[in-house]
Amino acid sequence: MQLETQRGYSRRFDDNCQTFPPESDLPVQVVRRTEQPIYLSSRDDLLLAFPDVIDTLEARTQALAVLPICTDGRVTGTLTLSYGQPRAFDSFERQFLSALVAHTAQVLRRARVYELEQAARTQAEEIARNEQLNQQAVRSILNALPNLVWILTPEELIQEFNSQWDLYTGRLLPHEGQKWLDTVHPHDREAVWKLRTAGLQSGQPYSLELRIRRADGAYRWHVARVVPVMADGQVTRWIGSATDIDDQKRHEELLEQQVVERTRRWQDLNMELKAITTALTRSLEEPMRRTTGAVKLIEQRLNRLDQFSDDRIVRLFRLLQTETQRLGGVVQEIRQFSDLENRELRLSRVPLDQLVLQVRSDLNAYSRQQPVKWLLISLPVVRADALLLRQVFAELFLLLVSRPAELQETVISVSAVVQDRQVEIQLQSNGHFTTDELHLLFSPFGLDLRPAQASGLANVRRTVQRHGGEVSTHQLDGQTVFSFTLPLWSEPSPTFEG
Numbered sequence: 001m002q003l004e005t006q007r008g009y010s011r012r013f014d015d016n017c018q019t020f021p022p023e024s025d026l027p028v029q030v031v032r033r034t035e036q037p038i039y040l041s042s043r044d045d046l047l048l049a050f051p052d053v054i055d056t057l058e059a060r061t062q063a064l065a066v067l068p069i070c071t072d073g074r075v076t077g078t079l080t081l082s083y084g085q086p087r088a089f090d091s092f093e094r095q096f097l098s099a100l101v102a103h104t105a106q107v108l109r110r111a112r113v114y115e116l117e118q119a120a121r122t123q124a125e126e127i128a129r130n131e132q133l134n135q136q137a138v139r140s141i142l143n144a145l146p147n148l149v150w151i152l153t154p155e156e157l158i159q160e161f162n163s164q165w166d167l168y169t170g171r172l173l174p175h176e177g178q179k180w181l182d183t184v185h186p187h188d189r190e191a192v193w194k195l196r197t198a199g200l201q202s203g204q205p206y207s208l209e210l211r212i213r214r215a216d217g218a219y220r221w222h223v224a225r226v227v228p229v230m231a232d233g234q235v236t237r238w239i240g241s242a243t244d245i246d247d248q249k250r251h252e253e254l255l256e257q258q259v260v261e262r263t264r265r266w267q268d269l270n271m272e273l274k275a276i277t278t279a280l281t282r283s284l285e286e287p288m289r290r291t292t293g294a295v296k297l298i299e300q301r302l303n304r305l306d307q308f309s310d311d312r313i314v315r316l317f318r319l320l321q322t323e324t325q326r327l328g329g330v331v332q333e334i335r336q337f338s339d340l341e342n343r344e345l346r347l348s349r350v351p352l353d354q355l356v357l358q359v360r361s362d363l364n365a366y367s368r369q370q371p372v373k374w375l376l377i378s379l380p381v382v383r384a385d386a387l388l389l390r391q392v393f394a395e396l397f398l399l400l401v402s403r404p405a406e407l408q409e410t411v412i413s414v415s416a417v418v419q420d421r422q423v424e425i426q427l428q429s430n431g432h433f434t435t436d437e438l439h440l441l442f443s444p445f446g447l448d449l450r451p452a453q454a455s456g457l458a459n460v461r462r463t464v465q466r467h468g469g470e471v472s473t474h475q476l477d478g479q480t481v482f483s484f485t486l487p488l489w490s491e492p493s494p495t496f497e498g
Contacts, residue, residue: 026053027066028078035075037067037098039089063087067101071109079104096262099254106248110223113146113243120145124239125229145241148212148222152238155200159237170215185211185219196226203228203235212242220246295324345385345466349489352379352425355386356414359393363401372401375413381489382423388463389486395460396427396482399441403431418488422469427482438473438480460484 023029027038027050040046043062047054063083068075079101087093123141142149142162151160169183184192188210199206205227211219222242228235298317356376382389397412404410410431417424433441441457461471469485 024052026050026056027064028080031066031068031078032075035068035070037065037094039094040064041088042086058082060084063089065089065097067097069101069105069108071105071112076105076108096255096258099251099258103248103251103255106245106251110243110245110248117145117147117241117243121227121239121241124149125227147244148242150240152226152240154235154237168212168214183213185213187211199226199228199238200235203230209245210242220244221249222246291324292328295321345388347383348386349381350384350386350389351381352416352423355390356393359390359397362394363397371409372404373409373411375411377413377415379414379416379425380418380423382486383489384467384486385463388466392460392463392484395457399457400427400429400431400480400482403429403433405430406432421488421490423486423488425484425486428476428479430479433473433475433480435475438475441473 027040027046030050031038038049040049041063043057046057046061046064061082062085065081065083065087067079069077069079079097081097120141139160139162142151142160143164145162145164148165148168149162150158150165153159181189181192181196191208192210195206195208198204205225207223207225209221209223212222213219221244223245224240224242226238226240229237229239299321353376356379360374360376400412401410408430411429412431413426413428415426415428417426464471464484464486467486471482471484473480473482475481
């Protein structure tokens with residue numbers, strides 16, 4: 001078995017793929033033998049079904065899908081997808097993956113046919129240029145091709161067809177002196193005619209997608225290419241070929257429908273979540289105001305009772321007071337999250353140098369308790385919502401400052417890399433974070449943080465996404481790096497009057 005292409009796997013995996021014996025009980029080989037897909041939703045399922053895979057399995061693989069790629073009725077390859085998290089593989093996703101594999105098989109088949117077509121066309125052109133070659137040899141080569149092939153006079157009258165044309169069309173046209181355009185779908189004839197006319201005038205090859213009538217009257221999509229055969233600077237004949245792509249176009253339409261449907265479902269879900277968040281906030285705010293007011297009244301009554309000495313009741317009241325404040329903070333954060341989702345972006349020119357200095361200045365009171373050395377490298381100007389971007393830096397700086405380095409001075413650096421009109425901003429710190437913490441930082445309440453901080457980090461991720469970027473974290477040489485992208489500011493083009 002030969003590995004054709006991969007993305008995201010290690011070099012060790014590449015080497016292992018070259019040594020998999022065909023008779024081994026590994027997922028790829030089992031799929032090749034059984035011609036049935038395998039879906040394994042978790043690492044435990046994978047190791048239980050294929051214990052021998054432990055030596056070749058990537059450490060980060062938590063779920064696996066292996067599907068056969070079939071062309072011409074047999075398995076010619078497999079598509080393997082590894083996931084870093086457990087995955088349910090519901091019916092909708094399986095249908096999507098099956099359609100993707102079918103589309104891949106069609107593309108591979110079309111590529112192989114195209115290679116055969118190129119090689120055969122070259123041979124056919126060489127034969128056509130040499131009038132002394134035997135016509136039977138030309139006929140044999142044309143009949144050996146799997147696609148429809150025809151030879152036309154300089155005026156594009158039919159001169160020769162191969163046997164595939166006869167089988168497909170049922171000899172709808174005589175082989176001499178007829179227009180092959182008569183077999184084309186009426187709706188496609190105008191486009192074909194324009195390309196044909198331009199080709200006759202320029203003597204250049206042309207290609208297009210069109211529908212050709214089959215013997216039973218059905219029209220199927222083909223991709224056709226017509227090239228001239230030249231002799232002494234003149235076109236002596238035209239050679240055309242057409243490859244059936246009807247199944248591929250149907251798969252493309254199915255994939256497009258699935259993408260549209262999935263996008264619509266995500267948009268509907270997003271709107272529902274926004275509505276639920278807004279309704280939940282409104283439902284909680286009034287009870288919280290009443291509860292907070294009641295707690296304050298109780299506190300006032302207790303303060304008036306100078307002789308009140310029941311410590312147990314006082315402790316319970318303090319606990320109630322603390323939890324009420326905490327719950328009020330959660331409600332406030334939900335309100336802020338809802339407001340963020342409903343707020344339209346106000347994009348403008350934002351100099352990052354100035355913005356970062358302002359946010360760092362706001363944190364001076366906090367950083368005096370946790371001494372920090374700041375390294376600010378020259379930063380570009382971006383196109384963003386200044387208020388929301390300020391909140392992003394504030395939340396990230398507060399997080400980094402709250403995690404000081406162990407047994408050394410805390411150092412936080414801010415830098416940026418500009419590439420393809422995008423700015424990648426990097427915040428680097430020698431503060432201590434575990435790998436598990438980095439994976440959960442930007443999930444709402446994913447870590448045991450104070451509610452405001454947890455929801456604030458979730459807002460960071462959402463704000464960056466609304467600007468068309470993504471937030472990522474990794475560790476490098478003992479340093480923790482937070483990265484996110486923003487669009488670079490482009491100066492408007494000058495306008496002139498007069």
